[in-house]
Amino acid sequence: MAGRNGEALxxxxxxxxxxKAFEDLIKMTRGKIYNLGLRLLRxxxxAADIMQETYISAYKNLPKFKGNSSFSTWLYRIATNFALMRMRKEEGKKISEEQLKELSSHIYNTAIADWTLSPTTYLKQQELREIMEKAIASLPPKYRAVFILRDIxxxxxxxxxNILSISASAVKTRTHRSRLYLREKLSEYFNNSGERVR
Amino acid sequence: MDRFDCEDILELLSGYIDDEIDSVMKQLLEQHFKECEQCLSLLHSLEKTIALSKEAHRRRTVPKKVVNRIYYEIRIRYKR
Known part of the structure; x- marks a missing residue:
């Protein structure tokens, strides 16, 4: 795989x-862009549409790419923007930003479960995988985008x-609130399904 | 700050997990975790939440026809 110099060339x-050179750039980055679309839009x-829109837009806008970030970071930005436009039109119940902000005080008023099994053991259960995907999908788009880019x-x-054009402190806050929310959703699942909690 | 309340800890947990806090704060947090089982459990469950999210989203291979369609679109739109 070409490094930063090969990429610049x-x-x-x-x-x-x-x-042909652009096709080589697609080969180098297609896995990242397709999987990002899949994770954001499920x-x-x-995901295929976002991928096509991203590369066509990137090709058209190549003269504007100055190399201040890596090419894949630049593509991530284009792909995330296209995905965010679609995510904002999505239907389905989402948690509000206000509810996310209130989570902190709620958590210390409930019992804290200690989950003792390894992640892989849990995810052998298809049901849990679905709960996780649904919970991530119920995050407001701008939180979901941060969580997926950062943690997944x-x-x-x-x-x-840089990708989302927001401050580092906004990235940290949104990541933290998303994690707390997803933890709550998993706790509900473990409590309801009678998993061993301590 | 030389000691933490549990609710202060909650806001610092992600910073601790991401190694985004300074060493003094880190030591104070670790001291608190030794004394507070509730906060330690919360830390573990948050770390596990992140691991589970990653595990639930395994990478998929890009279908060849999707890539070929993109090559085709670019060639016909920007043919010189």
């Missing part, structure tokens, strides 16, 4: 109309801040 060639067709894709705080 391909970008330069693509800017000069070399579609639907293969939507594992992108550093500064880069998420």
């Amino acid at each position: 391909l970008v330069e060639k693509a800017k000069n109309g070399d579609t 639907n293969k067709d939507d 894709e594992g992108i550093p705080i500064a880069e998420v801040s």
